[in-house]
Amino acid sequence: MLQNTLLERLVSTVPTQRHLDWHELEFYAFIHFGINNFYDREWGNGKEDPAKFDPSELDTDQWVQTIKSAGMKAVILTCKHHDGFCLWPSAYTEFSIKSSPYQKGKGDIVKALSESCQKYDMKFGVYLSPWDQNNEAYGDxxxxDDYFIKQMTELLTNYGPIFSVWFDGACGEGPNGKKQIYDWKRYYACIRELQPNAVINISGPDIRWCGNEAGHCRTSEWNVVPSRLADTSYVAENSQQADDEAFRERPITSLDEDLGSQEVLKDEKDFIWYPAEVDTSIRPGWFYHKHEDDQVKSLEKLLEIYYNSVGGNASLLLNIPVDNRGLIHENDAKRLAELGQYIQAAFASNVAPTSKVSSNCETQEAYAVENVLTQDTTYFKPATNQAQVTLSFEFDKAYVINHVVLQEQLTESQRIESFEVWAEQKGQMEKVYTSTVVGSRRICKFDAVTTEKIEVRITDSRIYPTLKFVGIYEAN
Structure with a gap:
């Protein structure tokens, strides 16, 4: 395959509108809450007694306000975990809050949270475990699948706009001794019909798992990957078939370190836009446990995860376990507020718009280099196929700088393969940061420098680079 043909195929792979809307969110919350709280478990078994589910102070406004204080823009609720207990009064099972003492069986936590999200301008998403250890049909x-579709239909028609449907793909043995074979394609079709703007995460075709729950992602996190990577989300049987050519291809999973380099992609047949989500919990566990009250992640650890994910072309889904009262615990709430305050302060003063900006390439008027100074729909790109480009930002006085933020124009795909940030020091340009991909957002954090000039040197890109935004931030 000719190299230029590969590059043309790669840059023709672009996101859908639902992808673009998701990329804008960047940082959002997982809420794990359910019958497990009242058994002090991470995973239940479907034999729990609904009479134990009775949060005394449940307040979804408190959840959303606390989450928003950290700078998050959306919430995903575990509406049903693997035990099968439903946080809404499903018409298709008695194993739900309608059989609990909570609000005398009249409660609906999914509704309450969806309304709190609307009240505070947050997007709302649902986690629905395909594995259900309570339902006797599981394994048949x-x-x-008919049962699961009915429950999913309830969630997708009764609670307003849904931005995400989150599947983790856990699958166990049913009471009949059989393993359930999920009809993923049927599930996806239902979501597309009822909530066409929702992304389907993890065991789905839109957003992929980063590969771990520790808050790590790759040095180079590419959005354009082999299309067959998504197939593993719904193909349960991977045994070899005699006429199955794909079986002989190099195995590829979400655990691979390199998913999108030209070397990895050179022999692939098809590509998809399949960006990464980093999911991790603010505590060791995903559900609340009192003994973990003093084990909330430090601000330093959360910032490390934030820079690694949001700052490395991935989204961050941070789990916040709700306690048995039905509240986000004070220790978690305090840490989230600290995180939000840090992020707000770190990016409060963007001095790039005060600079004289130029580039070493010709541009058409619609794609002028000045476009990177705003966060509107305009963007910069060279007039010709030029893989290496330098942007210069000159100030009329010295600033103390410790962050540079870059964003590509994703409608033209992901193109930048490597870049450097340089700062003028005592009349000489010195390199202060180097990295690989940019994508939706690259946060370049470095030791503060006092400078009157910053250069962003794109050292390699796919055919030509684009930049939607460059922010240069004063140290606080």
């Missing part, structure tokens, strides 16, 4: 594949 088609019959259980």
């Amino acid at each position: 594949s088609e019959r259980y």
Whole structure:
């Protein structure tokens, strides 16, 4: 395959509008809450007694206000975990809050949270475990799929706009001794029909798992990856078939370190836009446990995760376990407020718009280099196929700088393969940061420098680079 043909195929792979809307969110919350709280468990078994579910002070406004204080823009609720207990009064099972003492069986936590999200301008998403250890049809594949579709339909039609449907793909043995074979394609079709703007995460075709729950992602996190990577989300049977050519291809999973370099992609047949989500919990566990009250992650650890994910072309889904009262615990709330205050302060003063900006390439008027100074729909790109480009930002006085933020124009795909940030020091340009991909956002954090000039040197890109935004931030 000719190299230029590969590059043309790569840069023709672009996001859908639902992808673009998701990229804008960057940082959002997971809420793990359910019957597990009242058994002090991470995973239940479907035999729990609903009479134990009775949060005494549940306040979804408190959840959303606390999450928003950290700078998060959306919430995903575990509406049903693997035990099968539903946080809404599903018409298709008695194993739900309607059988609990909470609000005398009249409660609906999914509704309460969706309304709090609307009240505070947050997007709302749902986690629905395909594995259900309570339902007797589980393992009787088609019959259980009918049940699952009915429950999913309840969630997707009764609670307003849904931005994300989150599947983790856990699958166990049913009471009949059989393993359920999920009809993923049927699930996806239902979501596309009822909530066409929702992304389907993890075991789905839109957003992929980063590969771990520790808050790490790759040095080079590419959005354009082999299309067959998404197939593993719904193909349960990976045994070899005699006429199956794909079986002989190099195995590829979300655990691979390199998913999107030209070397990895050179022999691939098809590509998709399949960006990464980093999911991790603010505590060791995902559900609340009192003994973990003093184990909330430090501000330093959360910032490390934030810079690594949001700052490295991935989204961050941070889990916040709600306690048995039905509140986000004071220790978690305090840490989230500290995180939000740090982020707000770190990016409060963007001095790039005060600079004289130029580039070493010709541009058409619509794609002028000045476009990087704003966060509107305009962007910069060279007039010709020029893979290496330098942007210069000259100030009329010295600033103390410790962050530079870059964003590509994703409608033209992901193109930048490597870049450097240089700062003028005592009349000489010195390199202060180097990295690989940019994508939706690259946060370049470095030791503060006092300078009157910053250069962003794109050292390699796919055909030509684009930049939607460059922010240069004063140290506080």
